[in-house]
Amino acid sequence: MQEQIDGIITALESFGLEVYEDELSEDEEAAYKKGQYHFFVYDTGDMQLTNDFKSINQEVAVYYYSEKRDDLDERTVDIILALKNVPMFTLQNTFKDRLKRKDTDNYVDRITLVYNRRIVVGQI
Numbered sequence: 567m568q569e570q571i572d573g574i575i576t577a578l579e580s581f582g583l584e585v586y587e588d589e590l591s592e593d594e595e596a597a598y599k600k601g602q603y604h605f606f607v608y609d610t611g612d613m614q615l616t617n618d619f620k621s622i623n624q625e626v627a628v629y630y631y632s633e634k635r636d637d638l639d640e641r642t643v644d645i646i647l648a649l650k651n652v653p654m655f656t657l658q659n660t661f662k663d664r665l666k667r668k669d670t671d672n673y674v675d676r677i678t679l680v681y682n683r684r685i686v687v688g689q690i
Contacts, residue, residue, distance in 0.1 A: 567685055573652035574628070578606045580648055599667075603633040603674040610683070622685045626655070630677040638662065642677050654684035 578585045584605040586594065598605070611625035630645060632638065646657060661678040 570652055570655060570683055570685075574608055574626070574649065574655070577648040577652060578608070578628070578645075581606075581645075603631045603667075605631055607631070613685075616684075620686065620688060622687055624683045624685060625658075626681045626683045628679040628681065630679070632675045632677070633672070635675070638675055638677060642679070645677070645679060649679075649681070654686070656682045656684075658682055 575585050584594075586605065586607045588609045589607060590598070590605075607629040609627055609629075611627065613622045613624045615622055628645070628649070630641070632641070635641065642660060646660075649655065649657070658680045660680070663676040663678070664673045665676055666673055
């Protein structure tokens with residue numbers, strides 16, 4: 567299990583950006599409010615046992631936050647390619663959002679990449 571998480575983090579760090587698990591702390595959020603949003607967050611969802619009782623499926627969401635970039639589609643493809651070598655980690659779909667920065671006229675783009683992670687556990 568940890569090998570997959572390490573693979574996700576290594577792939578995302580290859581972009582030279584910070585990678586956070588689950589969410590940003592208040593201090594980290596405050597630092598980005600002063601500058602530009604440009605980082606990754608990943609979180610793991612609920613687990614489901616497969617019918618063969620030999621593996622567990624888990625949804626993993628990878629969020630890419632970016633501000634003032636006009637190459638989001640290209641960047642999304644780059645992220646997908648960077649994550650393709652993580653074992654038993656399959657892309658399900660992607661979503662794009664624009665989030666308004668509080669008390670400003672500026673927006674932050676958020677790309678959500680939803681993956682299915684398979685965890686082999688043997689017979690349960």
